[in-house]
Amino acid sequence: GRHEVWSWKTASKESLCLMWQKVKVQLMLSMSFLTALFWYCRRLYSFLAQLLKRWSNYLQRQLIRNLSVLPEVDLLGYSAREWKGETKQAKQMREAYEELFRSCHIKYLRQVRRDNYSVVRAVLFQIFSQGIPFPLWMKERDILKLPEKLLYSQGCNWIQQYSFGPERYTGPNAFGKLRKCMEALKTNWAEISATRDYEERGSMCNTLFSDESKEYKLYEAIKFIMLYEVVEAYEQIKSRDEPVHNLFSLLFARDSSSDPLSFMMNHLNSIGDSICLDQVELFLLGYLLEVKIRVYRLHRFNTEEFQVNYPDEYRREWNEICLLTEDDRYYHIPLFRT
Secondary structure (H helix, E strand, C coil): HHHHHHHHHHHHHHHHHHHHEEEHHHHHHHHHHHHHHHHHHHHHHHHHHHEEEEEEEEHHHHHHHHCCCCCEEHHHHHHHHHHCCHHHHHHHHHHHHHHHHHHHHEEEEEEECCCCCCEEEEEEHHHCCCCCCHHHHHHCCCCCHHHHHHHCCCCHHHHHHEEEECCCCCCCCCHHHHHHHHHHHHHHHHHHCCCHHHHHHHHHHHCCCCCCHHHHHHHHHHHHHHHHHHHHHHHHHCCCCCCCCHHHHHHHHHHHHCCHHHHHHHHHHHHHCCCCCHHHHHHHHHHHHEEEEEEEEECCCCCCCCEEHHHCCCCCCEEEEEHHHECEEEEEEEEEEC
16 A cells, blocks of 8 residues: 555656646746847847937938028027138127127027028018917908909919019919919918917928928918019009008119019019019018018118118017028028027
């Protein structure tokens, strides 16, 4: 009986040992597999994280490279880099920048791409980034119908000679292209101005102003609205229905813009291509967008023309935006800090 009990215990022990050996092997294989899987997943996660970081940096570099309005930089640092040396002009520019820093509380600026859309871009970027809504007259009318009204209601078939900045296009398709420009302006303006969060609005602006094909449509729409306002004023002057703003008298007093057609052919068609807006057109821009455009003209430092408002007559409820220029050709955006 003892021998049978011992044999049974021995057999059970051996069975358990054998079973344990098998389980142990399986556990070791499973642990080895899990360890290898963990190591692989960790390497894969690290690889994907590095790949994502590189892709994100690449996209950020591309965005900054394509941005037509660059991120803010220190005002005095910019002045020191751009105006080195001891020439009379360099000293005057540095003094002008120091005056902006000291007296006007302008601490930073955003550089705007130096092309012939510079001033329109600087104005429109600030309107969008500040969330300024449509002008009152644009709320009362559908701006999408302005090309149709000008062409059909007022018989201005000469708008077929309209040129789109660098794309000096003329012909019967000008009407359709103008319509698309107006749609782009209305859609983007409405969407951005309805965004209340400042950071989100800034991100939307950066995206919009890094796409040339989209932003050029905005500028051409603004140019066309300028033309529309000039036609309206010209018709009012001829019919003597009601007085017009004195800026139109200044505009029509020029030999090169004595009527809407000459204004378009000699001025508007070249804006964005070979020329920028001049002083009279800046008055018109502020008037039609219903914003007070305050410009710091650094080359006029220590004169009465150092700080100028466009237009000089404006309503109290209009929003204010600020620009600075060194030469009345290219413009940057000053940023205030108290």
